[in-house]
Amino acid sequence: MSRSTISAIPPYVFYELDARRTAARARGQQLIDVGIGSPDGPIPPVVVEAMQRAAADRSLSGYPHFQAHPAYRDAVAAYLHARFGVTIDAAKQMHALAGSKEGIAELILSHTDPGDVVLVPEVYYPVYARATVLAGAEPVFVPFLPDGRLDLDALDATQVARAKVMIVNYPGNPTTTSVTLDELARYVAFAERHDILLLSDLAYSELSFDGYAVPSVLQVPGADRVAVETHTCSKSFNMAGVRVAFVVGKAAAIAQLDAYRSNIGYGVGTLSQLAGAAAFTHHAVIVPPIVAEYRARRDAIVAAFNAKGWPVIAPKATMYLWLDVPEGMGDWEWVDALIAQAGVVVTPGMAFGDAGRGKFRVSLVQPAERLVAAANGIVATAKR
Ligand SMILES: Cc1ncc(COP(=O)(O)O)c(C=O)c1O
Secondary structure, eight states, X not given: OOHHHHHTSOOOHHHHHHHHHHHHHHTTOOOEEOSSOOOOSOOOHHHXXXXXXXXXXXXXXXXXXXXXXXXXXXXXXXXXXXXXXXXXXXXXXXXXXXXXXXXXXXXXXHHOOTTOEEEEESSOOTHHHHHHHHTTOEEEEEOBOTTSOBOGGGSOHHHHHHEEEEEEOSSOTTTOOOOXXXXXHHHHHHHHHHTOEEEEEOTTSSOBOTTOOOOOGGGSTTGGGTEEEEEEHHHHTTOTTTOOEEEEEOHHHHHHHHHHHHHHOOOSOHHHHHHHHHHHHTHHHXXXXXXXXXXXXXXXXXXXXXXXXXOOOOOSBSSEEEEEOOTTOOHHHXXXXXXXXXXXXXXXXXXXXXXXXXXXXXXXXXXXXXHHHHHHHHHHHHHO
């Protein structure tokens, strides 16, 4: 990878947001930060205890397993079966990741050559396109249909012929869109027809509300011939700082990732993997109170917007609201006005690609009363 490749990458928007936040705090401003989607809840006690035990265990001080610690592998396999009814060959179809962000980057880097294409949803979690550019490959953005499904018919045949990886993300960050299993089956069929690796980013598998259970692409019969799926402990279990995730699915893709990862590093830290094992083992107990808290926050902030005359529909999954920037304002202009006038930090939509312009994202990572204050500040700033 050349220096010119690195310099082709624009600065990470969250870095810029950080700089604005730091400058505002240095001016003595009190802020409500709903910018980055970093969960504010505690690591579950059962996970903390597992990490403490692992830290004190003399036998665990060496390098970790390259692919996955057996306890993590088994816990993941049991979780996939209990939660989705999916059975995997855990020795061949699963790999631990130090977070799904870098896992997704590694999957892209290990599956593309310069000149290849990666199909990326037009509004996207930034690493999809950034890792593609770092690989010397080309991101081709797939437009959304009005309901948020991918408009695969809009792609031109030569781009599809060059595509090696296609990424889908439902429930979506930042869009909050969900899809049915039938729709996932359509993506599987497309990937199979065109010999493309389908990468489903399922970062929000557990954060859904009102009786909606998020599907896994691996529930589509035969999906593991063409698809892999990334899952993470970051959001479902308040473990963003622990850095543990996994990828599961097509065995040949897992082997290719393993060949890549094992040449540039070791496995994911054993403490993190054993923390992940505890989280997935106890998912049925840990997840419901976390979801209940996000649901209460969602309901509070949506009600606050609606009460002030800004219509917002409650998303049925994720920890975000994806809203329109008031007419006539640029993305950064709006973000700066919110910081200056309301002390509220949000993420500009262009952080998620050009198609995100004109929108902004609110993360539900503050207690309900602060989210209500943020909504009131946002509405008041828009009215000025
Ligand atoms: C859609 C999506 N994928 C992946 C990630 C990365 O999560 P992590 O690297 O913490 O597993 C995020 C984090 O915000 C996300 O929103």
